[in-house]
Amino acid sequence: MFIRNNWYIAAWADELVQAPLPRTILGEALVLYRDKSGAVGALEDRCCHRGTPLRFGEVVxxxxxxxxxxxxxxxxxxxVSIPGQAKIPAKARVRSYPLVEKDGFVWIWMGDAGEADASAILDYPFHNDRAKWPHKHTVYHIDAGxxxxxxxxxxxxxxxxxHKSTIGGSNAKIHVEAQMKVTPKETGLHYLRWMLACEPPPTYRKAVPQLQQVDRWQEFEFIAPSSIVQWSGALNVGMGAQQNRDQPGGFSLRLFHGLTPETENSCHYFWSTCNGYRQDEPEATEQLFNEIAAAFSEDKAIVQAQQAMLDATGEDRLVDIVSDSARIHMRRTLHRLQDQERAIGAEASDHATDHR
Amino acid sequence: MFIRNNWYIAAWADELVQAPLPRTILGEALVLYRDKSGAVGALEDRCCHRGTPLRFGEVVxxxxxxxxxxxxxxxxxxxVSIPGQAKIPAKARVRSYPLVEKDGFVWIWMGDAGEADASAILDYPFHNDRAKWPHKHTVYHIDAGxxxxxxxxxxxxxxxxxHKSTIGGSNAKIHVEAQMKVTPKETGLHYLRWMLACEPPPTYRKAVPQLQQVDRWQEFEFIAPSSIVQWSGALNVGMGAQQNRDQPGGFSLRLFHGLTPETENSCHYFWSTCNGYRQDEPEATEQLFNEIAAAFSEDKAIVQAQQAMLDATGEDRLVDIVSDSARIHMRRTLHRLQDQERAIGAEASDHATDHR
Amino acid sequence: MFIRNNWYIAAWADELVQAPLPRTILGEALVLYRDKSGAVGALEDRCCHRGTPLRFGEVVxxxxxxxxxxxxxxxxxxxVSIPGQAKIPAKARVRSYPLVEKDGFVWIWMGDAGEADASAILDYPFHNDRAKWPHKHTVYHIDAGxxxxxxxxxxxxxxxxxHKSTIGGSNAKIHVEAQMKVTPKETGLHYLRWMLACEPPPTYRKAVPQLQQVDRWQEFEFIAPSSIVQWSGALNVGMGAQQNRDQPGGFSLRLFHGLTPETENSCHYFWSTCNGYRQDEPEATEQLFNEIAAAFSEDKAIVQAQQAMLDATGEDRLVDIVSDSARIHMRRTLHRLQDQERAIGAEASDHATDHR
Structure with missing residues (x-):
């Protein structure tokens, strides 16, 4: 069951040009495009005449x-036009979806259009701050929910x-024994992890060669249903990272993760990397993106295999462990949203019985 | 539901050589071949011994x-032979299907063999008139009904x-505003379109360089359930095309389209091109075939995408438009044939109850 | 329905190294590996934490x-270990399967572990007799039951x-008219075929150039549910093959065939070739293996097509012929084992009702 009455990322703004872009979101086949006025559109990818996908069309x-x-x-x-025919029947239309273009994203509302409130969309100002946070982004197709x-x-x-060889590093102990503080929030949850006085992993060291022993943090905020805002970094021991993380001379990255359901068992993974160091060197932005891209390909492979196994065997006989605390809270938040939608659906269904 | 009691094209005659050719028709897996006497055969592609496909065999x-x-x-x-065994059991047989070789086609009857009447097969003499209508043919596999x-x-x-860049041309207006006359017939329908005083499309101009402003026609006959005979062409304005199309100096082609169901959602598209100009130049025949092949690949792509969309979303909420008139008549003809088969099927089923 | 209470080949012993090997057997996804002590393990390929396939793991x-x-x-x-967690819950476990390493095979027991009796595993000493029977082996994946x-x-x-061009030869008559003697056995069946005074097939002649007219034999033993032990060969006419096959100067091979069900409609085909001639020439071992590999690829292609056809059309309307005698006996043996398992299953199910 999808959570429909929420904003999801439909595309990166720079993906939408005049050529139509087909994309399935929450199980619905859409075509996304930018019209000649620069406005973005999201239509059902199915012409109302003979059902042909509109992705074969062109912007006129x-x-x-x-x-x-x-x-x-x-x-x-x-x-607005049928060749060879003056009168256009009222039923000649396809479904359209509310879109909002903001911070480099195109957000879409897949639920009841009357409920779409653009002010509920999260802010991600870092995409607009090229001087402090140069960035690069892409989208991965994931064969997993x-x-x-x-x-x-x-x-x-x-x-x-x-991710031993990239963003993790080969010392399992520091990850497993990190200080971890989870804080539930109205919109999801926040967590902060500290790994003090440890070796920086390969990705960090490549990015900032002067790193030695570091104090390293990972800060995550999950905003339901499917955005994760991450700030990770490391400062050399002695620089007072725990007092002030926002200082130059260390490694610092911001990652945005947006997971948009395609089907029940697949999704679009929109992600960006912002490098908070060597901002004047485009190759630093490129290098960070490439390292993260490699790491996320590792995640993609293992999570896809996990999905395939769960499809085949179900979710019985699974055992929670201590490190699942944030995950369990996140799942509870999603279940709560699903229950709300079910309640609304039941109410809407009652109304339908009354009035149609 | 297939319309079984009709002739369909099983193959081009020159496809049938001694090597067995597997082909699924109306949902049945067949093997087609030519025996050592030159006769063509169509058998169930399944040996009665262990179910092995006969396509792995050879003509002996x-x-x-x-x-x-x-x-x-x-x-x-x-x-007729079981190695190592003198007596052949009566039940050692596979289903065979009536075939007729005619005009370069091999026609097959998939219904009640007692009803197969070869005289009902349409004539297409142009394939035999190499002097006036040199031709070339092929078959496309289409993932659509x-x-x-x-x-x-x-x-x-x-x-x-x-087909903007091939047989259509970039002026949409002339196609949309063509004169169109549809004539229902006992066997299907006929239509004739005229586009007067227009630019010839790229394919026509390549074929016949002396074309200028032309009067252009498209004449189609649909013979149910799945043959379409087409004659299209153009003569320079002033040559009196509307009075007499059959005159030299212009562009003229005959296309045969035979659509044989493979499954409910796929078919074999047998088509040929005959060029009614530059008949002594094999390269003219080749060039026309290649242009049409490119155009039909465009049709294949869009129709396959249409089928996939209709599979996913059904045929509800579709809106007919003015240019659908011939299509709607064609569909009515097919529905009538389907209803007839259903009636026969019901009757046969009654008989079966009585006599078996 | 699978016959579970029997030993099957899970892998060649040399396939099991410290890298985990995923393999589905009798419909269950397993991971096979060799631990640091050299012991072999077969586990359910699904971590009990989040369902991730263990094949992504490593031996530690x-x-x-x-x-x-x-x-x-x-x-x-x-x-035995959960990172970051001292206490391991009792239910943190995955299913494991009994394994026995013997004669180059790793045998697995997929049924009731209490019934697993290693002494019931067949002996194949030829894999251990490199001097007389040098050998080579592999496993084919077959998309057929x-x-x-x-x-x-x-x-x-x-x-x-x-196999006309390899192990068969082009003279069908000698195969069809071979003397064939089938002997039922408690564990399956045995058959011996003689083709006297015939031409050796291409594979034999390549292996042993001095062959002329030969007396040729094929001896098979089927040990239920899925092992076949084969000894085939040929001696020149006059050498008294029928009195004593085990003499030098001719062609002689031993083939082991182990068919382990993967799913109902696919299997793993473990096979080895032993050459009983030119034992000191590694290229003779290699050449024989390559010839057999080519022949078995021919079998794979035709049997896979047979399975696909039977999947589509069922097993009705098939006709047994004279050469099916050993096959029919083999099938009866398997049906008997299946019936036994059904009976045990029914009994177990009664017990379950009583005691659980």
Whole structure:
């Protein structure tokens, strides 16, 4: 069951050009595009004439034109032109979806359009601060449900096993024994981890060669249903990291993780890296992105295999362990949202019985 | 539901050589071959011994030999040899299907063999008239039901969108505003379209360089359940095309389209091109075939995507438009044939209850 | 339905190194490995923490470590370490399976572990006799049920059709008219075939150039549920092959065939070749293996196609022939074992009702 009445990332803003982009979100096949005025549109990817996917079409004056028989639709889903026909029937329309372009993202609302409130969208100002936080982004297709990907980000002990050669480092002990503080929040949860006086992992050292023994932190905020904002870094021992993390001379990165369900068992993983060091060197931005890309490919492989195994065997006989605390809280938050949607659905269904 | 009591194209005659050719038709896995006497055979692709596909076999004296343990079957499906065994049990046989070789096609009857009447097969003499209509042919595998492919051929306005750079040309207006006359017939329907005083599309101009402003026609006959005979062409304005299309100096082609269901959602598209110009130049025949092949690949891509979308979303909420007139008549003809088969099936079922 | 209470080959002993090897057997996803002490282990390929396949893990001191969050399991399936956690819950375990390493094979017991009796495993001493029977082995993945592969080995007439150019030879008559003697046994069946005074097939002649007209034999023993031990060879006419096959100067090979069900419709085909000639020439061992590998690829192709056809059309309307005698006896043996398991299952189910 999807949580529909929430904002999800549909695309990176720079993915939307005039060429139509097909993407399935919450089980619905959509086509995303930017019209000639620069506005972004999200339509059902199915022409109302013969069911042809609109992704075969092209952007023309007035909207998106079907590539089969030429019908044109505007961003609201209304058919505005049928070749060879003056009168356009009222039922000639396709479903459209509310979109908001903000901080480099295009957010989409898949639920009841009347409930879409743009002010509820989280802020991520770092994408707009190129001087302090130069960044690079992409999207991965994951053959696993979005919850398993969020699970992955709620338990950092996996760095010791999955990412030994990149962002983890080979000393499992420091990850497993990190100080971990989880704080539930109205919108999800926050956690902060400290690994004091340890060796920096390979990725950190490549980025900032002057690192020696470091105090290292991982700070995560999960904003339900599927955004994770991360700030990780390290300062050399003695620089007072625990008092002030926001100082130059160390390693510091911000990662944004947005998991948008494609189907029940697959998702789109939108992520960006911001490097808080060597900001004037484009190759530092590039190098960090490449290291993280390699690490996330490792996550993708293992989580996809996990999904396949759970598909085959179900979720019985699983045992929670101590390091699952943040994950368990995150899952509770999602269950609460699902229950709310069910309640709304039941109410809507009652209304339907009354009035239709 | 398939319409079984009709002739379909099983293969091009020149596809059938002594090597067995596997092909699924109306949901049944067949093996087609030519025996040593030159006769063509269509058998169930499943040996009656252990179920091995006969496509692994080879043509030997007496028929088609299974490639596993050597049983031989004749064109009627009777086993005529079992290695190491003198007596052949009566039940050692596979199903066979009536075939007729005509005009370069091999036609097959998939229904009640007692109803197979070769005189009902359409004539296509152009394949035998190499002097006036040199030709070339092939077969495309289409991951879409045969009805969607016939739909495609019943609405020529798609040329303006799907085939801009080949047989359509970039001026949508002339296709959409063509004069269109549809004539229902006992066997299906006929339509004739005229586009007067227009630019010839790229394919026409490449074929016949002397074309200028032309009067252009498209004449189609749909013969149920799945043959379409097409004659299209253009003569320079002033040559009196509307009075007499059959004159030299212009562009003229004949296309044959045969759509044979493979499964409910896939088909074999047998098509040929005949060039009615530059008949002495094999490169003209080749060039026309290549242009049409490229255009039909465009159709294949869009119709396959349409089928996938309809599979996922059903056929609800579709809106007919003015240019659908021929398509709608064609669909009615097919529904009538399906209803007839259902009635016969019900009757046969009654008889079975009485006599078996 | 699988026959569970029997030994099957899980792997070649030399496949099991410290890197975990995933393999599905009798429908269960397993991971096989060799621990640091050299012992072999077979565990359910699913960590009890989050369901991640253990194949992503690595062998560490104490056992196999999950590659996601670092839990360690010993060969008995008990979790012996959870990172960051002192107490290990009793239910933190995965299923393990009895294994026996013998004659180059690793045998596995997929049924009731209390019934596993290592003394019931067949002997294959030839793998240990490098001087007289140098050998080479591999495993093929077959997209067909194990019974169809055993069928293949119970009817040697297929050599005339499937393996003309390798181990069969082009003279079908000698295979079809071979003397064939089938002897039922408690554990399965034995058969011996003689083809007297015939041409040796290409594989034999390549191996032993001095062969002329030969007396040729094929001796098979089927040991239920899925092992076949084969000794085939040829001696020149006049050497008295029928009195004494075990003499130098001819062609002689031993093949071991072990078919382990993967799923109902796929299996692992473990096979080895031993050459009983030119034992001092490694290239003779290599050449024989390569010839047999090519022949078995031919079997794989035809049996996979047979399985696909039977999946689509069922097993009705099949006709037994004379050369099916050994195959029919083999199938009866398997049905008898299946019936026994059903009876045991029913009994166990009664007990469960009583005592649980």
């Amino acid at each position: 004056d007035g909207g998106l034109q079907c590539g089969y028989h030429g019908l044109v639709f505007d961003c609201a889903g209304s058919c 979005y919850k398993l990907m969020i699970d992955n980000l709620m338990d950092m002990t996996h760095l010791a096993y999955v | 004296d007496g028929g088609l030999q299974c490639g596993y343990h050597g049983l031989v079957f004749d064109c009627a499906g009777s086993c 045969y009805k969607l492919m016939i739909d495609n051929l019943m609405d020529m306005t798609h040329l303006a969108y799907v | 001191d104490g056992g196999l470590q999950c590659g996601y969050h670092g839990l360690v399991f010993d060969c008995a399936g008990s979790c 194990y019974k169809l592969m055993i069928d293949n080995l119970m009817d040697m007439t297929h050599l005339a059709y499937v």
